[in-house]
Amino acid sequence: MRLPETPALLLADRRALRHILTNLVGNAIKFTPAGGHVSVAVQSEAGGGLELSIADTGIGMSPEHIKIAVTPFGQVENARTRKYEGTGLGLPIVKSLAELHGASFAIDSALGAGTTVRVGFPGSRVLEWGLTGDAVAPSELAFAV
Numbered sequence: 001m002r003l004p005e006t007p008a009l010l011l012a013d014r015r016a017l018r019h020i021l022t023n024l025v026g027n028a029i030k031f032t033p034a035g036g037h038v039s040v041a042v043q044s045e046a047g048g049g050l051e052l053s054i055a056d057t058g059i060g061m062s063p064e065h066i067k068i069a070v071t072p073f074g075q076v077e078n079a080r081t082r083k084y085e086g087t088g089l090g091l092p093i094v095k096s097l098a099e100l101h102g103a104s105f106a107i108d109s110a111l112g113a114g115t116t117v118r119v120g121f122p123g124s125r126v127l128e129w130g131l132t133g134d135a136v137a138p139s140e141l142a143f144a145v
């Protein structure tokens with residue numbers, strides 16, 4: 001996990017944000033074979049925005065797969081050949097929740113080369129940078145799956 005040095009206050013629906021994170025981290029873990037890595041980062045952006053990114057070193061998706069993945073019930077493999085559980089609703093819901101917050105949603109992926117999903121909240125939703133806290137942000141904390 002990579003976090004900014006100073007905590008930020010994000011104006012967002014708590015449940016929606018939790019949903020976004022659990023779905024994206026869940027996908028990253030599900031589609032990354034053992035021995036791979038999943039990492040979560042929060043970064044400030046030019047203009048005061050805040051970007052969440054969830055990256056994995058897993059199976060990845062082709063550009064066509066990405067289009068399927070963001071459509072409701074879209075899964076890259078069909079039900080018969082599929083080896084991963086799920087309904088195919090995770091990403092479309094995450095995308096809608098991001099957009100309801102005025103956030104951008106982007107998937108960078110290539111087959112066999114991992115996936116990074118970015119959710120970029122606009123500066124208008126970042127209330128304060130530098131809210132003090134004694135918590136020491138871990139600079140880098142990735143976990144293996």
Ligand SMILES: Nc1ncnc2c1ncn2[C@@H]1O[C@H](COP(=O)(O)OP(=O)(O)OP(=O)(O)O)[C@@H](O)[C@H]1O
Nearest residue numbers: 027028031060069075076086087088089090091115
């Ligand atoms: N990190 C990822 N790496 C590789 N493929 C992915 C990744 N995330 C999503 N996909 C592909 O996109 C499809 C749709 O993802 P989505 O989260 O919507 O559904 P799901 O995980 O299959 O089911 P659900 O989230 O509803 O339990 C997945 O079935 C998978 O094929």
Ligand SMILES: [Mg+2]
Nearest residue numbers: 027086090091
């Ligand atoms: Mg999912």
